[in-house]
Amino acid sequence: MSSQRKQYPFSYFEPKWQHRWAESQTYRTPNPGDDGFDASKPKYYVLDMFPYPSGEGLHVGHPEGYTATDILARWHRMRGYNVLHPMGWDAFGLPAEQYAVKTGQHPAATTARNVARFKIQLERIGFSYDWSREVNTTDPDYVRWTQWIFLQIYNAWFNPETNRAELINTYQGNDPDSVRLAYVAEMPVNWCPALGTVLANEEVVDGKSEVGGFPVERRPMRQWMLRITAFAERLLAGLVPLDWPESIKLLQKNWIGRSEGAFVKFAVENSEHRIPIEIYTTRPDTLFGATYMVLAPEHPLVATITTPEQKEAVENYIQTIASKSERDRQDASHEKTGVFTGASAINPVNEERIPIWIADYVLTGYGTGAIMAVPAHDDRDYEFAKKFHLPIQEVVRPIAPTFQEQTSEKQVAENTSLGGITSEEFAPGGIIPGGTGVPPVIHPIPQPSPPSCFTGEGIAINSGLLTGLPTADAKRKITTWLEERSLGRAAVQYKLRDWLFSRQRYWGEPFPIIWENGHHRALNASELPVRLPELDDFKPTGTAEPPLAKAKDWVHYSDTATRELNTMPQWAGSCWYYLRFCDPQNSSQFISKETAHYWLGDGKRTPGGVDLYVGGTEHAVLHLLYSRFWHMVIYDLGHLPTPEPFQRLVNQGIILGNDGQKMSKSRGNVVNPDEVIHDYGADAFRLYEMFMGPLEQMKPWSMKGVEGVYRFLARVWRLVMHETPDGEWQLIEALADIPPTPTQLRVLHATIKKVTADLGTLSFNTAIAQMMVCVNELTAAEKRPIAALRTLLILLSPFAPHIADELWEQLGKKFAEFEGHAHTQTWPQHDESLLIENEVEIVLQINGKVRGKLTVSKNAERARIEAAARADEKFSAHLQGKEILKVIVVPGKLVNFAVKN
RNA sequence: GCCGGCGUGGCGGAAUGGCAGACGCAACGGACUUAAAAUCCGUAGGAGCGAAAGCUCCGUGGGGGUUCGACUCCCCCCGCCGGCACCA
Known part of the structure; x- marks a missing residue:
């Protein structure tokens, strides 16, 4: 080319x-x-x-x-x-x-x-x-x-009463550092030895660094954190009035991960004393179905509650977990593991003794790092209970039987056997009514395993004071009950974590922070910017020390103070x-x-x-x-x-790429814009980028497609210019200062209308298609009315600004209408009256199938259209001997006869 | 596993519930040319019938449904892409 x-x-x-x-x-x-x-x-x-x-x-x-x-x-x-x-x-x-x-x-x-x-x-x-x-x-x-903005964040705290960030000096407590929006914490971080740096969670993919693919391990380190979690609720609510794709809003919503539930205190039964363990649950209505508890292996109370007999097993388990990579641990598909601590807790709603286990399927960072396990109504607990033969107690029944249960005898039978409870037991009897002290029915092991667990909402059964209540009511009732007894309280939790904001790197913004006597302190705004020190060796120190530690003079702020060595992440x-x-x-x-x-x-x-x-x-x-x-x-x-x-x-x-694969150097399918522009020009490049398909859609590059829009632009050029035998470009003879024909006007105004509407919806591909239709129409004309060309160039100008301005200038040499530049013109408005055709073709259908066509006046009435259809010989032949049930007339569109077969 | 998005000719893609395939690419035929390229004009979803004008059937991943009428709305299933991934 x-x-x-x-x-x-x-x-x-x-x-x-x-x-x-x-x-x-x-x-x-x-x-x-x-x-x-x-x-x-x-x-x-x-x-x-x-x-x-x-x-x-x-x-x-x-x-x-x-x-x-x-x-x-x-x-x-x-x-x-x-x-x-x-x-x-x-x-x-x-x-x-x-x-x-x-x-x-x-x-x-x-x-x-x-x-x-x-x-x-x-x-x-x-x-x-x-x-x-x-x-x-x-x-x-x-x-x-x-x-400077970091300092604003550092010097602010989140006031829960006003639900907003305020200056730190409005905080009444005695330790402002504990509430700042930027704070220091010892955090388990993703330490990558190869890169010599910690990485944010999002920079770790499948247990390896996103950059380079090096292994990443967990290690506690002192880090700067930003208290984004304080804003979780507002970040969630703020999404609503934004004009973002719903799918993106949903992604953010899921990332924030709001859930409503309750904290509930379970007392540990211990020879010495009773230690409360707090759990978080979104289903307090299933408290009566809690048959065991699980703590995260890192839970602070694990060592305290573990009995001497179980000590070794528990310690071994914790060791195993610690040596596992984050990737293996996070892999939800692996089989559940865990060990019994030897300790038992008392379920506060029914005084039932339940065993306490530790397992890595309970995470430290969410809720309280401890759960009550309700295997009949939670998939994970169910899986764990089956593996370790822990009891399963059904406490929720689906409200309406599912379609399958209605149709399958077997399913009904199985469902009835779930937990061995029949419908009569809905009434108090075999179940503890609230506070009567009658022990709950917990089936001994072995029992027939229920076919599956039910995680949906339904009606509470076997649940004392909750029995018979729908899930939502049961949640409310039990939460109130717990609150009245100081055994628990309603709570909202988020998956969102605070933002790990420091990096052990050179090429980032230094923190405007110094350390003095073990305390951090903000620099004055007048001391900004804190510039990076010069280094001649950028290698990681190999220790957790950031590279900035190498710049000894820079680090030394005063005889008593040193600079913060971390830098900010790229997000800053x-x-x-x-x-x-x-x-x-x-x-x-x-x-x-x-x-x-x-x-x-x-x-x-x-x-x-x-x-x-x-x-x-x-x-x-x-x-x-x-x-x-x-x-x-x-x-x-x-x-x-x-x-x-x-x-x-x-x-x-x-x-x-051309091959439908993601572009990559290794596949050799990368397209370089410079080459495309060299061969076809910037306008063709721009136009093709937009003509490929809907902006938001994934689509493959095609050089043939570039040639297509290039040819289109050449057609536009030739509407105005032609080449002389000696290779000069000149205005063509056919240009004329005459009014466009009615057909030309109609197409032109349809183009104004469609391009304008499509720009509003970012449908660039169809806007370009319409301009192609317009150009095809004008190409066919013997005389080229300059008024039409003028409008066309204005419409084209945002898409292909170079050719539009060039042709505008060329036309300006001969025609006074072309003043200034194409791109400085006012956007045209279409005239709807020019779009209306006097004669419209309507479709004649029988049972929705096209059986003929008819041209009628644009404002023909229903009755006249129907009569015309019946009068059409060819079409009415199809109606012979058929019983007409109904006639649908859509004026300007079609007539449809519904007939009996 | 869960949550999203997408499945339309040989290809990229168009279609307020109303003629499926606009526009472009590739293809084919013609004009121009010594010839080719470029350009211009035209044909074109698939199958079948017809000498022809034309006619019939089938077609928007698959199966059901709503409707006079479904690419479009509802239910189920399959495939591809993206996100989250034990969040209690």
Whole structure:
């Protein structure tokens, strides 16, 4: 292809326009108060997820979302909006540091090189970014504010009474460090010996490091944590009014993992004294079915309660668990393991003695690290009970028999035998009524194993005071009962954990924190930014000491104080970059009140500040959740006008290789944008990215497809230009300042209508298809009405801005209608009256099958349409001898005769 | 295992419950050309009948249902992709 003659001179005019746009600062967006700012226009903030500038350069996946947002940015400018459309670099990160370890090259140097390359690549695509707002997370002027925001978090606490972050000095307790939103804790972390660093949970995949695939082990370490869990409820509730895909909201919701239940105290029966063990359950209604208890192996009371006889077995078990990798432990498919501690607990609702086990299926980090086991109504407990022959006590019956139970005699029989309880036992009798002291029926081992356990909701049975109550009522009643006796209380739990915020790395933001006499202390804002020290060796220390420990002078803050050695994770910089874009050069604030208020809005109409945020699903949970959390804290502290960062979110789909496989170097199916642009031009590249299919869908790349849209653009070019024998491009003779034909007008206005509507729904592929229809129509015409071409070029301009501006300029040489540029024109509006056809073709159906067609006047009435259908000879032949049951007439569409066969 | 998403020609994909396959790719036929490429015009879901105009049947992963009418709505099943993975 590259050797082939070009169908239109894109390699001449695309760079030409890119230079012109850059020189005239066409896409610079003034802020409120700046010269050229028009306060009367509405604002539109359209944002891309900024890239990590890797050494690989751009691949065709990046520009997919970028092209979509660029089209929308350009479209909104043409519709009279002030558009904020910036780009920057998420430039801290592990790859640059690993490269530095290998080559000794400073990460700042490689990062700068990669950024330069990425920028050139983006510029070649003709994106309309306001480059005067470019930010780089590694820039000290940016780091200053990342550190400043960290200090806001550090100097804040979550006040449960106001349900918001407040300054730490409003805290009345005597140990403020215990409630700060940034705190230090000894945490079991993912220590990766090969990388010499800890990793966040999300950086560990299948027990190995996401980067490099090295083994990861658990090890306790002193870490900075951010108290994101305090905001769990608001992070959950805040999702509701956001215009995000429901699937993404669900992912976040599940990640936060809210559950309602109760804490319940069980007393341990011990020769010495009674120690209460607190458990968490979401099903307090099944308390009467608790036949044993399980503690996590790491539970602090394990050593205390274990009997001398069981000591050895318990210790061996704990040893085995400790030596297991996190991966093996987390693997839910492995068989349940555990040992008996020898101790027993008393079930508070029925005074029943139940054994206490330890098992690794109970996790330390959730709830209280201890559970009551109800094998009849919990899959895990059921599996465990079967394996260790523990009793199973049914306490909930399904309300309605299932379909299978209704139809299968066998199932009914089996169900009745479940727990050996018949329907008569619903009435008090064999079961403990509340407080009567009658012992519960716990079946001895061995017993016939129930066929399965029932985890749904139903009616309580065998449950004393709860018997006969539906699950929801039973939960309420037993919780009240427990609360009255101080045996338990209602509680809400979340799966969400606090955010492990420190990394033992070089290439990240240093903490603005020093240590003095064993206490941490914040630096003053005036001391920011804390810059990274120079190092000539970036290798991990090999111990848990971060690389910054090597910079002895830097570490020494004063004779009594040393600097924090950890750095922040990569998420830190990307948590707030969308804010800095509003006011990137502000040296006294991270964002001014005025710019924040303008670009983010007042938070009243919509909670989110950014109007549209486009990026990959891989950030569905962490980046978006962390950003929301930071935003919330800064908002609470009064620095931001909106409670949420991103109002509308769209995920672009992954672009696969030609072979339908994920693009990767090893498969050799990676497409380089530079080559595509060299061969077909930036406009064709942009157009193909959008024409492939729906933005959100995964789809394979096809060079043939690129050629298709390239040919389309060449057809547009030839609507206006032709090549002379000596290779010059000239305006064609057929251009004429004449009114378009009615058909042309109809197609043109249908195109205005469809392109406009499709841009609103981000259906770029169908918008382009409609423009193709329009071009096909105009190509067929002998005379080319310039009014039609004018509109077409305006519509095309957001998609293919170079060719639109070039043809506009060419036409402007001859026709006065082409003033200025295509991209500065006002977006056209369609005229609905031009779309209406006087004659419409309607379909004649029999029982829904097409049996004929008929052309009628557009406003023909039902009766006339039906009569016309009956009068149609060919069609009515099909009706011969049939009994007509019903006639459906949809005016302008069809007539359907329902007949009896 | 649980939760989401998706299954439409040879391919990418279109279709407020109303003519399935818009638009593009690949293919085929024609025009232009010494020839090819490019371009332009045209054909085209599959099977069958017909000399032809045309006609019939089958078709949106599979099976049922609702409806005059289902790619579209409901139920069950299968396959692929993504997320979570013992969260009590």
